[in-house]
Amino acid sequence: xxxxxxxxxxxxxxxxxxxxxxxxxxxxxxxxxxxxxxxxxxxxxxxxxxxxxxxxxxxxxxxxxxxxxxxxxxxxxxxxxxxxxxxxxxxxxxxxxxxxxxxxxxxxxxxxxxxxxxxxxxxxxxxxxxxxxxxxxxxxxxxxxxxxxxxxxxxxxxxxxxxxxxxxxxxxxxxxxxxxxxxxxxxxxxxxxxxxxxxxxxxxxxxxxxxxxxxxxxxxxxxxxxxxxxxxxxxxxxxxxxxxxxxxxxxxxxxxxxxxxxxxxxxxxxxxxxxxxxxxxxxxxxxxxxxxxxxxxxxxxxxxxxxxxxx
Numbered sequence: 015x016x017x018x019x020x021x022x023x024x025x026x027x028x029x030x031x032x033x034x035x036x037x038x039x040x041x042x043x044x045x046x047x048x049x050x051x052x053x054x055x056x057x058x059x060x061x062x063x064x065x066x067x068x069x070x071x072x073x074x075x076x077x078x079x080x081x082x083x084x085x086x087x088x089x090x091x092x093x094x095x096x097x098x099x100x101x102x103x104x105x106x107x108x109x110x111x112x113x114x115x116x117x118x119x120x121x122x123x124x125x126x127x128x129x130x131x132x133x134x135x136x137x138x139x140x141x142x143x144x145x146x147x148x149x150x151x152x153x154x155x156x157x158x159x160x161x162x163x164x165x166x167x168x169x170x171x172x173x174x175x176x177x178x179x180x181x182x183x184x185x186x187x188x189x190x191x192x193x194x195x196x197x198x199x200x201x202x203x204x205x206x207x208x209x210x211x212x213x214x215x216x217x218x219x220x221x222x223x224x225x226x227x228x229x230x231x232x233x234x235x236x237x238x239x240x241x242x243x244x245x246x247x248x249x250x251x252x253x254x255x256x257x258x259x260x261x262x263x264x265x266x267x268x269x270x271x272x273x274x275x276x277x278x279x280x281x282x283x284x285x286x287x288x289x290x291x292x293x294x295x296x297x298x299x300x301x302x303x304x305x306x307x308x309x310x311x312x313x314x315x316x317x318x319x320x321x322x323x324x325x
Contacts, residue, residue: 036070122310125154127175133157135273173311174301178229188299190322193271195293197286200264212290220266225250
């Protein structure tokens, strides 16, 4: 024989006597201070709304509204019910959102666009950790140069991106990583007994750097022009791997970020930080202006924030 169920507490017992649909109608009337407007919003007749309020008042044993030909006002009992119901609906809303977010995190999808520099250096361990923590989320990755990255973000084709910071007014930028520019110089061209090199000194070497269609390539040549420095540019490339390979082949000094040069072969080239001026390429999270991320995308974004800030 099963044990008897415990009796309901006073609040639960009161709630059991009330039809929740009647509470929704009550909130409509109270918020609009009008039976007519409440009826219009509920797409029901005014008499039906009045009947539901009467049923609720009968169930509670209290009058909830004082009605005149001009206005509808809450009684003291109605005001108490309105405040408590409002709090309750807010809590229910939070609970429903929490359930939806939990489900989205377990079986959602995230589309990410990423600049090649970050994709080849910082992103692999970030994605490995994310997939380990959220195995049910499907990841879609597009590795794109900055112009294409901005375009897919503006078109809402991805949730967000990781890329260079620019002044595009249609995008929101969240800076996370300052990546200083370095010169990767073949052994036969290396200055001795130092680890820095000025922009003026670089002008005497054959240079390899990013194409001016990229933000970093444009920034490098703009900084040189602003100082009246004429650069001896041999090749302009798109991929960092190409620049590294050419420098290690002895063709010239490659201009790269710190994230890339740390993977170069120390037996074939040396790394020099560029000074006078110090040049920095800044990366961060990029999203369409005003766009809110899904719960799954926000979890990935948070992991990226932590990782890049610690880099």
